[in-house]
Amino acid sequence: MGKRVIIRVFTLLSVLALFLNVFLPRASAEVMTHEKYSMNWSYSNSLGKHIRTEMIKNSSGQIAYCLTLGLKSPNGEDLPEMGKTDNVVYRVLLNGFPQKSVQQLGVANQNEAHYATQLAVWNALGQLDVNELKHENKNVEKAAKAIISNANNSEETQDVFMNVIPAEKQKAELKGEFFETNLYSVQTNAKGGSYKVVAKNAPNGVKIVSENGEVKDQLSVGEKFRIQIPKNTKTGEFNLSVAANLTKVQAIAYRGTDTVQNATVLLERNEEKLSSDLAVNWEAAGSLKIKKVGENGEVLADAVFEVFNANNESVGKITTGADGIAELNNLPIGTYTLKEIKAPTGYVSDDKPQTIEVKTGETGAVQIVNNKVKGNIEIKKLSDSGKVLPNVEFTVFTEDGKEVKKVVTKENGIANVEGLTYGKYYFLETQTPNGYIGNKTKYPFEIKEHNKTLTFTVENTEVKGSVKLLKVDNEDVSKKLEGAEFELKDASGKVIGEYKTDKNGEINVKDLAYGKYSFVEKASPNGYVLVKEPIMFEIKEHGKIIELLAVNHLIKGDLEITKVDVADGNNKLPNAEFTIYNEAGKEVVKGKTDDKGIAKFEKLPFGKYTYKETVAPKGYVLNEETFSFEIKENGQIIKHIVKDEKIPSIKTTATDKTDGTKEMHTSKSVTIQDKVEYKDLQVGKEYTVKGKLMNKETNKPLVVNGKEVTAETKFTPTEANGFITLDFTFDATGLEEKEVVVFEELLKDGKVVTTHADINDKGQTVKFVKPSVKTTATNKADGGKEIHSKDSITIQDKVEYTNLVVGKEYTVKGKLMNKAINKPLLIDGKEVTAETKFTAKEKNGFVTLDFTFVGAEQQGREVVVFEDLLHEGQVIATHADINDVGQTVRFVEPSIKTTATNKADGSKELDASKSVTIQDKV
Template sequence: MTKRFVYSKSLALVMSLCMFFISVLIPMKSASAEVIHRENYEMNWAYSPQYGKNVRTELLKNTSGQIAYCLVYGLKSPNGTDLPEVGRTDDVVYRVLLNGYPQKTPEQLGVPTWQQAHYATQLSIWHALGQINTGELQFKDAAVEQATKAITYAADHTGDTQDVYMNVQPTDKQEAKLNGEYFETTTYAVETNAKKGEYKIQLQEAPAGTRVVTEQGEAKETFQLGEKFRVQVPKSSKSAELSLRVTANLTNQHAVMYKGTSVIQDATVLLEHSQEKVSQDLQVFWKAVGGLKILKVDENKKPLAGAVFEVLASDQKSMGTIATNEKGIASLDNIEIGTYVVKEVKSPVGYILNDTPQTLEVKTGEMVTWTAENKQIKGNVQLLKVDAEHPEKKVAGVTFQLENSARKVISEHTTDENGLIKVENIPFGSYTFVESKAKEGYVLSQEPIPFQITEQGQTIELEAKNQPIYGELELTKIDVADGNVKLPNAEFEIRNEKGEIVAKGKTNAEGVATFKLGYGKYTYKETASPDGYMLNEETFSFEIKQNGEIVKHIVADEKIPSIQTTATDKTDGAKEMHTSKSVTIQDKVDYNDLLVGKEYTLTGKVMDKSTGKPLVVDGKEVTVEAKFTPKEANGSITLDFTCNATGLEGKEVVVFEKLFKDGKMVTSHEDINDKGQTVKFVNPEVKTTALNKVDGSKELEATDSVTIQDKVEYKDLIVGKEYVVKGKLMDKATNKPLQVDGKEVTSETTFTAKEKDGSVTLDFTFNASALEGKEVVVFEDVYQNEHNQRCVRL
């Protein structure tokens, strides 16, 4: 509750002291007086039990027509009286005046007329001064009562004062920040209880071009209350500070007190008064900074990290170093504007140092950018590919993939005729040669060949060895008829594609021969067969394609077949035979070690032993051919040679045999002196001696029964064969058979030759009574009895 006091004449001394105090605190204009007039109006709105009457007042106005109010209840109101101004009233009265009429309209105060508004304001002043307790009044007008309470309440609950104050906000030190072409402060506001006024801003140590502007950016020197201002410093100014001071001419309403007399009461009027206020000095600073940025790239504009730059100020003082990040950017922010020199002191890994200094001008709020290019370190590599066993031999045609450190293939290269790969301008880094395709005949190397390019222009020399492909040929020699039989001492030779012999060897006791051979195509063949076996003349092909490869071949040899022949007379198996127009020599061929199930061809030829040449009969050689497929390895077959043997008497013939398989002769039996192959054609001879059987004489008496005994002597018959001797008497005179009693006179005898040479007798008994004087001759024929084949005639 605001403190009240009772204003009365008895308090004149106190008031005088207060007025003196007020006049000291509040500078006043030179002493002046004001003529106050009064006007009456009808009122009957409140009754004071304290005073026992209705409370009344008059409308007071000064010569300017401004409404004044009475300060002392009960005294006479001035009317044309010249009252001196003695200062200000208490702030309590001031606040009533601010919240009463005419500062507030009747409508605002809730009353229909200005009179009611004026009356409620006057009651509130007396109440504030403790002269009337409005709470005890008996109001006859509710609107007046309510207005009085509203004014009183407002006066008690506001902090308005007649003292003029001025504050500039903010008061702390402010940073002017870059905005466009100026460093700009935040907005400053002049706070005051003055109702109106204007102010100016004084700047100290401000750079040229500094200005004060409104919130909207309008530069001006004088500002009205309510306007805010900013300070703008040109952005070209270097970092510094300035101070500002606000000087204001402020106008406010004061409750001016006019001094009455002993019978005329004091009055108060709400009037405007102006005064100058000066703020404290306020500080403003700004940072005139910018930045520099370096973008480090390679020749392809790819950002480079890790480049380090030293930054030198204009006085050559080092500002330190900055390094580019993964985006290739190195920056220095918030540095004082001016000229700087940047110099690369460390290049990105893998790049050539670019140490040419660069001058950069840093401007306020700007980031000066310099793009610096580095050339990548590049070098060369040479890879020489040689034969691992013969390093002097260079290997051409080997393909390598060149991989970077991420194992990504970046190129592919093949060794030239000198075994070289040359790769130039390889960027800095770690690399690996990986062999992807070996030269034919060499093992693909699985060992990577790493190298690094670390210096500009360097040439790295590498050597890689290729191991020739070696494989093995393993030959196993077996018996073709029995694969379980392994054959030692079979000799082989190996030839390359050019036909050159590259290896020789023979099978060991297990029948195995091995040959270490390089990559390529080869042939081999048997050059010497094991004892008792045929040479396998087939040429076999094989190829060594992979290192360590073992090519296994099984080579089968046939045992050398053997044949044994026995030529005989087919009729009786004899080794001698008689000639005839058709004879058959049968040759029994005993064979050994043939291949069961394979077809063979056996050819035979009859040879004249005396000449050693084929026997020719009727202009042709005597030959026979037979095909057969043995069911067993050992067996026999016969060949029959049938020919006209007339004229071959006395000849020995030999049968030659050849055995073929698959058109190739596998064995033969051609021994001209082999008795088993020989057959002899005998040359029988006979001579006869006809005698009288009785006395052995050559004459016979012509009787009716005579016997002529013919002794037949033979040579070169075949022992053991049965012969028949047939004889016939011939009339010598007629050279015809002798007829006796109409029949020829014949005789025959059968015998078996026990020796090649011998004799038999043949008796001819006949009636010779009619043959007196005749000479008869005995004709003899000798037959080999089995076929009734005549062997000889006499």
């Protein structure tokens, strides 16, 4: 009974909900169809039947559920929308199929899932009680009850809500280049959708960004956002709201007919939502920093500044600390003006306002320089008589003794020191004025006021002193010099006195005022060089005697001798020795010329001198002349040029005049020509060359016919170097294998100046050679020594020669001799002769002569060849030995002799019964 009451109550509530929803505006109509499937899964005892249903679907294929148990399911009908079902059914649908899958519901297939959901819908409408049913399908029973339980535990509604959190005012904080709010979240029960953030009265540059920093005009449900305001935006605030287009699943009811049941389906629907206004504010602030330094960069404490904003309103006063820095923080951004209202002690206040820009999150910094308080002093310098004193040096010191500056008084006696910084000082006279005693007084003062000048007067006493001059010899300072005359001049050159050295060599002058002076020598002591340079001195110390030493030098001069070749003045000669003698003839000094041909004799005392060349340069004739000179002026340099003649030299080359060779043949008349090369003769002077021939073997003059063989000639050279020739013509008979050497001597003015007489000099030597010949006569036809008589035969004679002179032309003449009578062989009454000419290419060699003649009827005769060797028509060698086998050829008669033998065995006996061969050896 109780269950029925509950079912009726639910039924009434569901009907009431449907009744209320019927009157909601229709959105659209939907065509519904259904699909049947087999089921006998749940039996209702109260109804006395199995509970059956069909799977209803709309035109989009979405599953719909029946809202009226007992009526038939729609099948092709166009059902109008009648609003939303109540939240109880809505929660069932959210926990049923297809919102929950087959697996989530724990059933075997979608038919079971659909059936269990349908039971839960009717149960929610009170049209049946799932607990009253007899379930034959336990999956369905379990799923239906689970759907009902979950729906009962759910508070989900179909209404769309939206909240934006945080809802309270947010203060944007500076992060980098922007002020940023915390993240905003849009909270809604909508399944999806999008929203926009609408800013109201926001400053320029405001951005809406997603959680990852992306700027967006529109965001999706679930995305968070924050607000960004540019950092240099002045402090302010504005409002914003969120306008959303939200999507949510709702249970939509469709009206059936009297016979067709109502249906419901879960559909997504959009809904516009607008949040309430949200407030955002920010504070754009920064700082300013002042660094106070002195003109040298030193930091300054205790400088006070007042800070004004752009409206000239004071925003605070700040004072620099020990680091010279003052800061003012949390200032609204903008331009500020700084005014210094108190300067650090000892510094001048900077009255010029300074502007500084304060930016968000930054510190605007400015360095302001203060100049120190500076003052001046003026020092007036006077003598004790009131005379202004220029060029006096003063030094200014700090109180603790550190030097600050040096100054010097000008022509008016005043020295100014400007720009002294704040503090205590003193000054001292650090350079006494010329001619005055130094003032040691310490003058303290203090600089307290800017640009103020303090004045001081400082006096000095004038200085006086004396001078003593002593005149001495420079080489012997103990020797005092009397009679030197001087003028004493002051610094301007004015003569203030004339003085002469006494017997002690002294001059004394007293009470000279401070200043510079000079002694000028007007006359030197006798025999000394006048000193032209003034002797400077200075009176600087009061009462002091200045002592001066004045030195005079004896007059001295130099001699410079240049030694040159008489033939070539540019040829300077080293190593020539000269000796200097004084007027009494005593040797003073020796010296030699250097590589430049110069000999210097320095610092010779005043007087007369002579000099001679005592050693001539190598290869030159000693100059025996005596030279004189005189030293009269100090520093005088006397220059002399002394000329020397070179010792001439000669070189000779003796040859055969006919062909220039060094070897000759003896004859009755030969000429040896000697080429005499000379060097270093004096051009234009007459010379004589004399020569004679020497026998090398005896190293004595060659004597021919009782006389020496000589030659001579005179000549005058046009150049220093050249040559001439001498001819020695004589009878050379009997000089074979002798060597002759030419000796020469060169004379000038009858005196021998050079010779060339080297017995071993090959160039001066000529050799007379002794040629020889040897012959070998043969039959030209076969080279044999025997020959047969016949009409034409040729005997060839090989003539071997020795000791010829290479390059000379020779003639060989031969004739045939009848050995039997030792007379020339006559053929047809004429001698048989032959000859040939040749030029010797080697000292030893051979030539051949051919003797062609009619040789008939010469049998048994021996013929000998005689030969003569001639040079220039003169026989120089002969080979004529009638018994010389080598020179002999023999004419022979032919003859024969035979020897017969048995050819078979060479015996002298034969076998008559056989055929035999006799062999005859002829």
